[in-house]
Amino acid sequence: MGHEFELRKEIELAATPEQVWAAIATGPGIDSWFMGHTEVDPREGGRNTFAMGGETEESTVTAWEPGKRFGYGTEPGPDGTFMAIEYLIEGRDQGSTVLHLVQSGVLGDNWESEYEAMRAGWGMYLGNLAAYVRHFPGRHSAQVAAFRPGAGEPDQVWAAVAGAFGISGQIVEGAPARLTLAGLPPIEGVVDLTGLPSYFGVRTDDALYRFLHSGTDRGSVLVLGHHLFGADVDQAQAERAWQDWVTQLPLD
Structure with missing residues (x-):
């Protein structure tokens, strides 16, 4: 039986909202701090792809407000599981930005292990993002x-x-x-x-x-x-x- 979940994270980044948007809402930007290979269709209703380990997952863009809000989600699988992610960008003084992340959806039977893996994984990947926008802004890896x-x-x-x-x-x-x-x-x-x-x-x-x-x-x-x-x-x-x-x- 599926298990609904919601995971929230927040991080302050030494970058402008425009730099953060380029890092989280473009394929080359995402590939420079996250895992796998991502292609983003830049419009609400667009189709994204995420490829890793020989497998490809598709998602639909659910929110597209450049510099402010980006969201996407997968279609429910046969067992009802799905994943949705939304980023909210909040500009601060002196060129910094607070990024709010909400990941939600339905996990499978092994949901506790999956949830813990995501929680720990986001700790690392948001740390990657912070290092990327601070030390390698605008570059692609x-x-x-x-x-x-x-x-x-x-x-x-x-x-x-x-x-x-x-x-x-x-x-x-x-x-x-x-x-x-x-x-x-x-x-x-x-x-x-x-x-x-x-x-x-x-x-x-x-x-x-x-x-x-x-x-x-x-x-x-x-x-x-x-x-x-x-x-x-x-x-x-x-x-x-x-x-x-x-x-x-x-x-x-």
Whole structure:
């Protein structure tokens, strides 16, 4: 039996309403901080597409007020499940913006796990959005995704990831982070996102590196979702290098 839900989030962003709109209501903007690949049909009643992992989902634009309000939702499935998202943009003084997010719909039988995954996921992705509009406004990224199912318990996984970046002890924002991958330039940045035990992030001058643990009840998958803003990024090469890295990461 389906379970109705509503999830609300709010974040203040160091960007103008116009910059925030470009980030949340255009395909290239969304792809620069969110997962998968999104195409937006810019009109009320338009059809959006979201593609990830070989699957594509369509949604209908339910609200289109440039600079103010953007909403969309999927059609109900055979079991009645569906998802709707609405963003409200509120301009503030000194060029900042408050973004209000409401996600609602009907979840399936495993609704508690799904809801918790969405709640944690939005914490990371809104953190991505904040970093994107602050440090990379108007730029568009190449995405890199890699996965390691059955990675283990969160504490074990984060100790391994932090150790690979040269971080010992507690993971805190602002800590220096360095990593070398075969075939890619050295990575030197700072920890800029901490939501343990669910997620962890590093920012450099030209990238956002993001790591997410799915949770033990969702397969203990270590998910990598990076956004690379360099002008000469070889996306395929970077994806191979990161998949090799996460596959070989010592987790014992």
